[in-house]
Amino acid sequence: MIDTFTAVLTALGPVLQDGGAQTIEQAPAIPPQAAAALAVGLAAFGAGYAERGIGAAAVGAIAEDDDMFGRGLILTVLPETLVILALVVVFIAG
Amino acid sequence: MSTERAAGGSNYEYVIARVRSRRAALFDDDDYRKLVRMGPGEIARFMEESEYESEMNALGARHSGVDLIEYALNRNVAKHFDDLLQWADGRLYDYVARYIRKFDVWNVKTIIRGLYTGTDATGVETDLIRAGEFDDAFLDQLLNAGSIEELVELLEPTRFGDLLADAYAVYEDEGVLVPLENALDRAFYEELLTGLSGEQSRAMELYVEFLSAEVDFRNLRNAFRLARSGSDLDPSEYYIDGGKLFDEDEIRQLARSRDQLVEFVRSSKYGEDLEVGLDSLETADSLIEFEQALDAALLEYSGQLSNRYPLSICPVLAYVLAKEREVDNIRAIARGREGGLSTEDIENELVVL
Numbered sequence: 001m002i003d004t005f006t007a008v009l010t011a012l013g014p015v016l017q018d019g020g021a022q023t024i025e026q027a028p029a030i031p032p033q034a035a036a037a038l039a040v041g042l043a044a045f046g047a048g049y050a051e052r053g054i055g056a057a058a059v060g061a062i063a064e065d066d067d068m069f070g071r072g073l074i075l076t077v078l079p080e081t082l083v084i085l086a087l088v089v090v091f092i093a094g
Numbered sequence: 095m096s097t098e099r100a101a102g103g104s105n106y107e108y109v110i111a112r113v114r115s116r117r118a119a120l121f122d123d124d125d126y127r128k129l130v131r132m133g134p135g136e137i138a139r140f141m142e143e144s145e146y147e148s149e150m151n152a153l154g155a156r157h158s159g160v161d162l163i164e165y166a167l168n169r170n171v172a173k174h175f176d177d178l179l180q181w182a183d184g185r186l187y188d189y190v191a192r193y194i195r196k197f198d199v200w201n202v203k204t205i206i207r208g209l210y211t212g213t214d215a216t217g218v219e220t221d222l223i224r225a226g227e228f229d230d231a232f233l234d235q236l237l238n239a240g241s242i243e244e245l246v247e248l249l250e251p252t253r254f255g256d257l258l259a260d261a262y263a264v265y266e267d268e269g270v271l272v273p274l275e276n277a278l279d280r281a282f283y284e285e286l287l288t289g290l291s292g293e294q295s296r297a298m299e300l301y302v303e304f305l306s307a308e309v310d311f312r313n314l315r316n317a318f319r320l321a322r323s324g325s326d327l328d329p330s331e332y333y334i335d336g337g338k339l340f341d342e343d344e345i346r347q348l349a350r351s352r353d354q355l356v357e358f359v360r361s362s363k364y365g366e367d368l369e370v371g372l373d374s375l376e377t378a379d380s381l382i383e384f385e386q387a388l389d390a391a392l393l394e395y396s397g398q399l400s401n402r403y404p405l406s407i408c409p410v411l412a413y414v415l416a417k418e419r420e421v422d423n424i425r426a427i428a429r430g431r432e433g434g435l436s437t438e439d440i441e442n443e444l445v446v447l
Contacts, residue, residue: 053107060111060181 036093043086050079104184104297106405112181113413116174119145120420123446129427130440134160137428146170157220163428167421168223172197174417175225178410189301189407192286193414195253197226199282201233202249203275209242210271228252242274257281280334283309287336300399300406307364307395310339311388314359317345321352322381339364367391382442389445393419419445 030038058072121129121144129137141163142150149166157165175194182190201222208218215237222233239245246262249255254277261277286305316332333342339362340348348355356372359365365372371387396412423444430440 056105056107057111060108061115064112064115 032093033090036090039089040083040086044083047079047082050082051076054079104186105182106186109178109181109186110405110409113178113410117409117413117416120416121424126423126427126444126446129424130437130444132427132431134163134428134432137424137431138163141166141424149173160428160432164425165220167424168221171417171421172224175414178414179225182410185297186407186410189297190410191227193305193411194226195282195285197223198228199254199278201226201228202236202245202254202278205236205239205245206242206271206274209239209245253285254278254281276332283312283334283336296403297406300403300408301411304396304399304408304411306336306338308392309334310337310364311392313337313339313345315385315388317349317355318352318375318381318384320349321355364391364395367394386442386445389419393445 055076058068058076061068062072125140129140132140138150138159141147142154146166149169150162153162153165153169175197178190179187179194201224204221205218207213208215208221219237222237224230224233228236236245236248239248242265243262246258249258257277257280258274261273264273265271287302287309313334320332333345340358344358348358356376359368360372368384368387368391371384371391374387375381375384393412393415396408396415400406400409400412402408423446426443427440430443
């Protein structure tokens with residue numbers, strides 16, 4: 001499975017590079033900065049989805065026991081780290 | 095009502111977080127050990143300082159002693175299970191509602207018994223558990239029914255209607271309540287596992303797995319009771335569809351001989367969980383211990399399932415079971431103390447994990 005995959009990639013690699021060489025004059029469809037922005041956006045989307053479940057559970061726990069507020073809040077925002085890591089891409093690509 | 099709520103997604107995360115928290119608040123071993131040594135008054139005071147505070151306060155002025163405890167328990171159960179229905183959305187609501195209909199059955203049975211013995215409506219009302227799908231207005235209507243016939247007519251449009259109408263004919267001939275109560279139980283258990291939407295999902299599989307275990311245990315209990323009493327009743331008459339352990343023909347044969355039945359259960363997938371109960375059944379010939387073992391095994395199985403599949407219907411049903419157990423246990427303690435049973439006797443009655 002992995003063998004065939006790498007075989008296809010090594011076969012395709014030069015072709016893609018050639019194609020890139022031919023159109024070197026044209027601007028890329030997605031400029032690096034826009035791609036970085038997309039990456040951050042997608043990461044934020046993922047974080048949001050993760051927070052949906054955790055947030056629902058956290059609110060449930062807080063409704064039963066007020067002391068859970070701090071812990072619930074921390075667990076809810078943990079997936080935010082995804083977005084922060086994704087921000088690194090902006091500095092690399094920008 | 096349920097179709098409206100059943101639209102949209104399920105909110106497992108929210109419901110399960112709340113359910114787990116409530117499950118953790120149930121009485122544990124230590125609490126039971128303390129309760130067993132208390133008199134009814136002390137139990138009432140103990141409950142006042144726990145989960146049951148608001149119910150005890152609300153009912154304290156009108157009732158006292160063991161009755162107070164019992165009514166407070168009923169009310170508390172109704173509150174918790176109503177909450178479940180309020181939180182749940184989507185398919186989850188549908189699953190929970192199907193199970194909670196157990197209390198509709200309980201309420202109808204209570205009202206029938208009340209009518210049979212000629213108890214007045216207010217007396218019966220305190221015994222109702224207002225969980226379940228029938229709303230308060232409908233329950234009040236049922237309460238005010240003048241006779242069993244009227245009650246059966248009122249229930250005609252509900253899911254119990256058909257079976258109950260058939261059973262009423264038998265009741266009129268024989269004058270005993272058994273056919274009516276059996277009809278209600280069968281209607282409930284058969285509705286549980288039939289008529290599920292054809293959806294193929296993990297949640298559905300788990301729901302079916304959980305409930306078929308309960309149906310199996312219920313069938314087992316009936317089979318053992320029949321085998322023990324040695325009566326020539328037809329076991330298939332009490333057989334509930336939907337279990338996986340045995341079918342109608344098997345139970346008819348097995349119910350004739352207890353040893354065969356024990357052997358059969360031992361080699362089934364529940365054999366390991368029920369081993370202690372089966373042993374005591376063989377040696378001491380005591381059905382009580384076996385039935386307690388059944389209850390404990392079901393409770394344990396439900397706990398296992400809910401740990402294995404945390405985001406599913408299992409934790410919710412496991413909570414419902416555990417809560418019912420707790421209520422039964424407290425009731426057993428209170429009634430036992432009132433009747434002057436010894437501490438050991440009461441402890442034997444309890445099902446604690």
